[in-house]
Amino acid sequence: xxxxxxxxxxxxxxxxxxxxxxxxxxxxxxxxxxxxxxxxxxxxxxxxxxxxxxxxxxxxxxxxxxxxxxxxxxxxxxxxxxxxxxxxxxxxxxxxxxxxxxxxxxxxxxxxxxxxxxxxxxxxxxxxxxxxxxxxxxxxxxxxxxxxxxxxxxxxxxxxxxxxxxxxxxxx
Numbered sequence: 001x002x003x004x005x006x007x008x009x010x011x012x013x014x015x016x017x018x019x020x021x022x023x024x025x026x027x028x029x030x031x032x033x034x035x036x037x038x039x040x041x042x043x044x045x046x047x048x049x050x051x052x053x054x055x056x057x058x059x060x061x062x063x064x065x066x067x068x069x070x071x072x073x074x075x076x077x078x079x080x081x082x083x084x085x086x087x088x089x090x091x092x093x094x095x096x097x098x099x100x101x102x103x104x105x106x107x108x109x110x111x112x113x114x115x116x117x118x119x120x121x122x123x124x125x126x127x128x129x130x131x132x133x134x135x136x137x138x139x140x141x142x143x144x145x146x147x148x149x150x151x152x153x154x155x156x157x158x159x160x161x162x163x164x165x166x167x168x169x170x171x172x
Contacts, residue, residue, distance in 0.1 A: 031048065045149070066155060067086060067156075069083045069084065076150070086128070087159060093113060114134070
C-alpha cells in the first residue's frame with residue numbers, strides 16, 4: 001500500500017516504492033498547494049505543478065557547502081535527462097545530462113535557460129535552499145505522461161560525483 005508523506009506546505013503526497021527498482025512513485029494533487037517529499041536524510045523537496053505547464057520547486061538541504069540538483073527524466077535515469085543544478089555562489093541553471101561523468105554534464109545554451117525565479121541561497125539556519133519554476137514539458141521530456149524527478153547532492157561545491165541521490169515518478 002502507498003505510504004503517505006507528511007507535507008509542511010500543503011496536502012499529503014502519497015508515495016510507494018517499487019522494491020525491484022527502488023523508485024518511489026508520487027501520486028499527488030499538488031497543483032494548488034506545495035507537496036513535500038523527503039529525498040534524503042538531509043534534503044526535502046517541495047513542489048507544485050502549475051496548471052500542468054510549469055513546476056515550482058524548492059529544495060532545502062541541511063548543509064550549505066555542496067552543489068544540489070533536481071533532474072527531469074523520462075525513464076528515471078540520469079543519462080539523457082536534464083537538470084537544474086545549484087552550485088554555491090552561482091544562480092541555478094539548466095544542464096544536459098549526457099552521461100554519468102562530469103564532462104558529460106553540460107550547461108544548456110542561453111536560449112534553453114528558461115527557468116523563472118531561480119535562486120540559490122543559504123538561509124538563517126545555514127541550510128541551502130534552491131528555488132525555481134520550470135516549464136515541465138520541454139527539450140528532452142516533451143511528450144511524456146509521467147516524468148521522473150531526480151535528486152542529487154554533491155560532496156563539495158565543485159560539480160562531480162554525488163553519493164546522495166534518489167528519484168521518484170510524477171504522474172502529469
